[in-house]
Amino acid sequence: MNAxxxxxxxxxxxxxxxxxxGMGIVDATFGAGxxxxxxxxxxxxxxxxxxxxxxxxxxxxxxxxxxxxxTLHQVRFAAMAxxxxxxxxxxxxxxxxxIGVSSMQLDQGERGFxxxxxxxxxxxxxxxGESAADFLNSADxxxxxxxxxxxxxxxxxxxxxxxxxAARPLxxxxxxxxxxxxxxxxxxHDKKDPATRTFQAxxxxxxxxxxxxxAGLAAAEALLREGGVLAVVSFHSxxxxxxxxxxxEASGAGRAVSRHLPGEIAGPPPTFAKVSKAIxxxxxxxxxxxxxxxxILRHAVRTAAPAGKGAA
Numbered sequence: 001m002n003a004x005x006x007x008x009x010x011x012x013x014x015x016x017x018x019x020x021x022g023m024g025i026v027d028a029t030f031g032a033g034x035x036x037x038x039x040x041x042x043x044x045x046x047x048x049x050x051x052x053x054x055x056x057x058x059x060x061x062x063x064x065x066x067x068x069x070x071t072l073h074q075v076r077f078a079a080m081a082x083x084x085x086x087x088x089x090x091x092x093x094x095x096x097x098x099i100g101v102s103s104m105q106l107d108q109g110e111r112g113f114x115x116x117x118x119x120x121x122x123x124x125x126x127x128x129g130e131s132a133a134d135f136l137n138s139a140d141x142x143x144x145x146x147x148x149x150x151x152x153x154x155x156x157x158x159x160x161x162x163x164x165x166a167a168r169p170l171x172x173x174x175x176x177x178x179x180x181x182x183x184x185x186x187x188x189h190d191k192k193d194p195a196t197r198t199f200q201a202x203x204x205x206x207x208x209x210x211x212x213x214x215a216g217l218a219a220a221e222a223l224l225r226e227g228g229v230l231a232v233v234s235f236h237s238x239x240x241x242x243x244x245x246x247x248x249e250a251s252g253a254g255r256a257v258s259r260h261l262p263g264e265i266a267g268p269p270p271t272f273a274k275v276s277k278a279i280x281x282x283x284x285x286x287x288x289x290x291x292x293x294x295x296i297l298r299h300a301v302r303t304a305a306p307a308g309k310g311a312a
Contacts, residue, residue, distance in 0.1 A: 006289040007034025009233055009297045012279050013096055016231045016299040019044040023093040026084070026223065028077035028216060030055050033062045035096050040066045047084060047092070049077045051126040076126075078215035081223040091225040098233045099213055099243075118174040123203045132202045133170060141165045151210070151238065152201030159183050160198060173199075200236070213239060217246045221271055224302040230272065231299040240278070240296050247275045247300050250308065269305035276300065 007013075013035060019025060021043030027036045030048035032055070039046050040062075048070060050056055056074045063070045075083050077097065084092070121133040136144065145161035148154040163183035170176055177195040180186075184194040204210060220230050234240040247253075252270040279297040286293050 006291075007032075007038075008098065008289065008292045008295045009279065009281055009285070010034060010038060012297050013231050013233065013299075014038050014042070016276070016297070017094040017096060017229050019094070024089065024091075026077075026080055026092050026095040026220070028080060028095055028097040028220070029099065030059055030072065031098065033059055035098065036070060037062065039096075040069055044069075044093075046070045047073065047080075047089070049073045049075055049080055049083075051076045053127060076212060076216075078212050078219055080216070081219040084223065092223055092228060093225060094229040094231070095220040095224060096231045096233075097213075097216060097220070099209070099235065099239045118172055121170055121173055121176055123199075123206045125207045130206060132176075132206050135202065135206060136164055136176070137169045147205045148198055148201045150201070151204040152197035152199075153238075154197045154201065156184060176202075204238070210238060210242060213242050214246070217243070218308070221250065221302070222307040226302055226304040228302040229299055230302065231297060233295055233297050235294050235296075240298075243298050244278075247272055247298060251275045251300065268308060269303070271303055271305045271308060272300040273303050274301040 017025065017039070019039045019042035023044045025039050025044045025046050027033075027039065027046055027048045030036060030050040033048070036046050036048050036059075046066075046069065048059065050059075050072075051074065053074055056072050059070075059072050063072055073080075073083055080095070084090075121131065121136065123132040124130075135147075139147075141158075141161045141164075144164055145157040148157035148160055154160060160180055160183050163179050164170065164176070167175070167179045170179070176198065177193070180195040180198045181193070186194050217230075217232070224230060232243045234243055250270060250272040252267060253275065276297070276299045279299075281289075281292040281295055
């Protein structure tokens with residue numbers, strides 16, 4: 001039986017955004033609608049984005065329940081500003097982003113995101129374009145190794161890539177997991193399955209998740225009004241590093257420019273202020289929802305400064 005989808009750090013996200021009746025809020029990663037439901041119940045007008053057609057289809061019931069309050073957009077969140085501007089929405093009061101793969105995607109074996117459910121080696125969030133199998137069966141060994149090292153932080157990436165190429169063609173998640181475990185000498189009592197890093201890396205590559213995150217942060221910056229709140233939940237160090245760096249640069253934190261030095265050019269005015277520290281789930285939440293364990297929330301408030309030219 002699939003585990004129910006539970007939105008992570010929900011109370012903390014809602015507290016940061018302080019939704020009120022009439023506020024316009026973007027839920028950039030709709031998923032099963034956990035954040036959107038809480039925001040709608042507070043009276044907010046929600047624009048929900050998800051590139052996964054299954055999430056948009058399943059969200060129809062929530063849209064009917066909150067008729068006129070929720071609109072669903074099957075669009076990558078990196079395009080949120082362009083999408084809403086085209087509909088006449090120039091700014092919003094808050095944006096929430098929950099980065100990475102959703103519980104439903106992990107639990108649907110036919111989507112190929114996890115080795116806990118055998119299925120085709122797919123991993124595509126939008127269900128189109130290059131699949132994980134396409135990449136692993138066609139890329140050269142060096143390219144695969146680079147992806148595993150950069151996105152999975154797999155220290156033995158070359159060994160794993162060599163084993164993948166030798167075993168081609170690959171068709172299922174169980175095949176890939178078995179090959180990785182054999183290459184790395186997996187023992188049944190090991191605390192963490194070594195295939196986890198490879199699956200993460202391939203999924204991030206296939207969906208360009210880190211590129212999407214950078215573009216999404218820039219889009220949120222462009223869309224938020226002065227005083228608007230950006231709240232981002234990430235699940236691993238690569239994502240959190242991008243969010244932390246973006247907010248640090250956007251808020252001018254650590255900028256060592258002295259007004260007393262002649263000829264020194266000041267940087268652009270900060271586009272965000274009141275940047276939070278990393279907020280992690282409570283022990284009680286992790287006990288209720290183990291998938292919350294690695295989550296981190298960071299939030300900040302938009303200033304009046306014009307948006308920059310890009311993120312992180």
